[in-house]
Amino acid sequence: MSLPRIILDCEALKDRDSGFSHFVVPLAHELIRQNQRYQLYCYVPPAEVGGLGRTGVRYLTQRSFHKYFNPPSYGFRLWHATSQLSWYVPTSPFTKVVLTVHDLNFLHQRPDERTYTRQLAMVRRNIKRADYLVTISDFVRQDILRHADLLGYTGRQPLRYVPRGVEALPALPAGHAPAYVPRRPFLFALGTVNPKKNFHVLPPLLQGNEYELIIAGSFTEGDYVAAIRAAAEQAGVADRVRVLIRISEADKAWYIGQCLAYLQPSLAEGFGLPVVEAMQLGKPAFLSRLTSLPEVGRAAAYYFDDFAPAHMQQVLAAGLARHSPARAAAAQAQAGQFSWQQAAHGYLAVYQELLGR
Template identity: 90%
Template sequence: MSLPRIILDCEVLKDRDSGFSHFTVPLAHELIRQNQHYQLYCYVPPTEVGGLGHTGVHYLTQRSFHKYINPPSYGFRLWHATSQLSWYVPTSPFTKVVLTVHDLNFLHQKPDERTYTRQLAMVRRNIKRANYLVTISDFVRQDILRHADLLGYTGRQPLRYVPRGVEALPTLASDHVPAYKPQRPFLFALGTVNPKKNFHVLPPLLQGNDYELIIAGSFTESNYATAIQAAAEQAGVADRVRILIRISEADKAWYISRCLGYLQPSLAEGFGLPVVEAMQLGKPAFLSRLTSLPEVGGSAAYYFDDFSPAHMQQVVAAGLAQHSPARAAAAKAQAGQFSWQQTAADYLAVYKELLGK
């Protein structure tokens, strides 16, 4: 008897630098490694056929018209949609759907009305179609329950939190030099440069010291980058603030490994991947107390209770002074909870629960 066929939506691989890709690629690799009970297919853009290997995996090619005419799914027992905003959810009632929800940030940091309406409609559609909902943080699980009526969640589907894994940062060549090399001790922040990340509150942290601030992101909203620079001008530190776009993985590892501290003052986060990456190296992480960040940083991080310059300066100065080897070890232990091996095992358990095998 042939094994049941299941499919993992990897369409996000069209942009390997995106946050969704940083979730989907390592999950796919670990599912391929652990899977023994299914024929595993990955739904990928044409350029990524074979991109996840050729052993233990098959491919279904994504086509642009699949947004309007759903991809063929009648031969599959289960479809795993890896994002709450996925266009690609099967219409076949015989195909079970697992939906991973990364965040509901549009409810917390409202975008323009058009974007809000579109994202809400997409999330509602995908929740309605799903047979099983999985969130990447317990905060997001609670968020679904808090906004159940708005999202159309009736409670008929199981709702489970599965901690996402985090890969170790790449090992750097001893002679690696980043595209921009700071000339002073520096603080580092990473993420899409948009208002949700709240990066414009960071420049005053350079007052009264000789630090640099490096903000790196895969994408930048130009108006918000201008707002950050304006905040730096107002604080009198514009010459020590750098915004870098689409840095390499090697450069990211260089900045994290050499920074004085990592900063994440976000107003909304579904998880906070760079926080874990910094804590893997024992770095002090300075975070907002909003949405999922306290869950990710735990007691090993340092927190901003508000975003006033004086308070933030005090938190960072005290944290840098207090960050002993014991605190660094606690940060590494916190980061060690987020394992792709466990994440994939948990998803395979979800598949088994839905399919009965």
């Protein structure tokens, strides 16, 4: 008897630098490695056919009209939609759907009305179609329950938290250095440079010391970059603040490895991938207490209770003074809980629960 056919939505590979791609690629590789029960297909943009290997996996090519009518979906027992904002779900009513929900950030840091309305409609549509909901943090699971009426979640589908994995940072080539090498000890922050990340509260941390601040992102909003620079001017530290765009993975690893501390003052996060990457190296991570970040850092991180400059300066100074080899080891142990091996195992258990095999 042939094995059931299941499909993993890898449409995010259209941008290999995106956060969703950094979720999909390692998950796909680990599912391919562990899977023994199913014929596994990956749903990919045309240019990515074969991009995840040729052993243990087959491919279905994404077509734009699949957003509205998806004939190939009738050939699959299960479709794993890997984002709450995915356009691509089966039109076949016989295909089971697992939906991964990364965040509901638009509810916490409300965008413009048009974006809010569009994202809410997309999330409601995908939740309605799903047979099983999986979240990447327990905070997001609780968030769905808190906003169940708004999201159209009735409780008929199972709702489960499967911790996402985090890959180890790449080994650096001998002698590697980024284009910009700080001349002083520096603080590092990483993420899409937009108001949700709250980076503009960071420049006052440079007052009273000689540190630099490096903020790097794969995407930036010009108005918000201007707000960061204005905050740096107001704090009198404009010459020590750098905003970098689309740094390479090697440069990211260099900055995390060399930084004095990692900073994530976000107003909303579904998980917080760079936090774990920094803790993998035992770095002190300074985080906001909002949304999922306390769940990710737990007692191994340091926290800003508010964003007043004096308070943040005190937390930074105290945390740097407190950080020790034992604290670094605790950070590494906390980071070690987020493995792709465990994530893939969790998803395979979900597939089995839905398909009964």
